[in-house]
Amino acid sequence: MSTEREIPIPPEVLDCYSKYRPTPIFRVKKFEELIGTDCEIYVKDEGTTPSNNHKANSAYLIAYLCKKDKVKTLTTETTGNWGVALAKAARYFELETICFIDAESNRFRPDRKALMEKAGAKVIVVEQDDNHNDLLSLSADAAIQYTRTLKDATYIFGSVYGYFVIPQTIIGLEIKEQLQEQGKYPDIVVGSCGGGANFLGTAAVFIMDHLESAKQVEFFSAEATSCPILTQGKSGLYSIDSQGYYPMIKTYGIEGLLNDGQYIGGLGSTIIAPAVAHYHSKGIIKAKTFTPEEAQKASNLFRETEGKKVALETGYQLAAVIEKAKSNSKKIIVVNISSGRDSTYSID
Numbered sequence: 001m002s003t004e005r006e007i008p009i010p011p012e013v014l015d016c017y018s019k020y021r022p023t024p025i026f027r028v029k030k031f032e033e034l035i036g037t038d039c040e041i042y043v044k045d046e047g048t049t050p051s052n053n054h055k056a057n058s059a060y061l062i063a064y065l066c067k068k069d070k071v072k073t074l075t076t077e078t079t080g081n082w083g084v085a086l087a088k089a090a091r092y093f094e095l096e097t098i099c100f101i102d103a104e105s106n107r108f109r110p111d112r113k114a115l116m117e118k119a120g121a122k123v124i125v126v127e128q129d130d131n132h133n134d135l136l137s138l139s140a141d142a143a144i145q146y147t148r149t150l151k152d153a154t155y156i157f158g159s160v161y162g163y164f165v166i167p168q169t170i171i172g173l174e175i176k177e178q179l180q181e182q183g184k185y186p187d188i189v190v191g192s193c194g195g196g197a198n199f200l201g202t203a204a205v206f207i208m209d210h211l212e213s214a215k216q217v218e219f220f221s222a223e224a225t226s227c228p229i230l231t232q233g234k235s236g237l238y239s240i241d242s243q244g245y246y247p248m249i250k251t252y253g254i255e256g257l258l259n260d261g262q263y264i265g266g267l268g269s270t271i272i273a274p275a276v277a278h279y280h281s282k283g284i285i286k287a288k289t290f291t292p293e294e295a296q297k298a299s300n301l302f303r304e305t306e307g308k309k310v311a312l313e314t315g316y317q318l319a320a321v322i323e324k325a326k327s328n329s330k331k332i333i334v335v336n337i338s339s340g341r342d343s344t345y346s347i348d
């Protein structure tokens, strides 16, 4: 909820970050060639964090703050990736974690439960019920109900809210410095939105520049056809849970996922970070939906050219990168792929 322009990173958390940051950035020339573009595409790789995605950046801060508040157990919902990040961070700060994963994600990402357990978490699989139209609020509600039966426990939602989004902004700050070293500055920032933390983490510093200086930057978010949170979301007051646990926030929301039978993992959030909704309503962030086939095709192209297997969520942003690279000339495009290889980094 802070309105401060900058928030110092607590030294204990900086210790964690300094073991795996800065994450690399690289230009994907072969990918550019195959697309047939004269744009330069730079990829920031948050796949090198201890959780293999951007989630670790929030997890260490959250676990640290909970430890300071004498919380003993953290509970959360996950479609797989966030639970691994929180479990690792909680273990680092000597806290217990209980992760709630929906049965569909557990089927789709069969290795995740074992990874969370290996990091010391207890994992509870939640079966679909008739009251939920999306997987994240299904597990969030189950986790909150369970948390209310525990002592010294707190439930943490893994995206959307300030405590989660703000630590991600380190990604964009690093990108800016890394590109500056090469005398470059992005023309187009691409991302995909689940709750919006990944997108804002990459884009926030450039949105600030865009608002405060003459820098003309385009911000483009990819979303899945079954979760058109930006293109069809309605402005209003929303919470991620129906248990009265989280406060209502003014943002965009959708009733539920449009059921096209496609699994979209962490992109299936029915509310979005308020800042994304705000800048979208002002026309600063643009969004477009992409089909699972387009996302898969983009992932395959990236794998063929760069040798990296990316997460399902990343495929959507790569589809958006391809679209921007084809419709522009000589622009600098940046994207955070937030996945891509087995982490070689472990900080504990």
Ligand SMILES: Cc1ncc(COP(=O)(O)O)c(C=O)c1O
Binding pocket: 053, 079, 081, 082, 158, 159, 160, 192, 193, 194, 195, 196, 197, 198, 199, 265, 266, 267, 269, 311, 313, 314, 338, 339
């Ligand atoms: C690899 C990956 N990319 C992107 C996202 C979407 O993230 P956010 O909720 O921060 O928008 C997720 C969420 O699970 C993810 O796991």
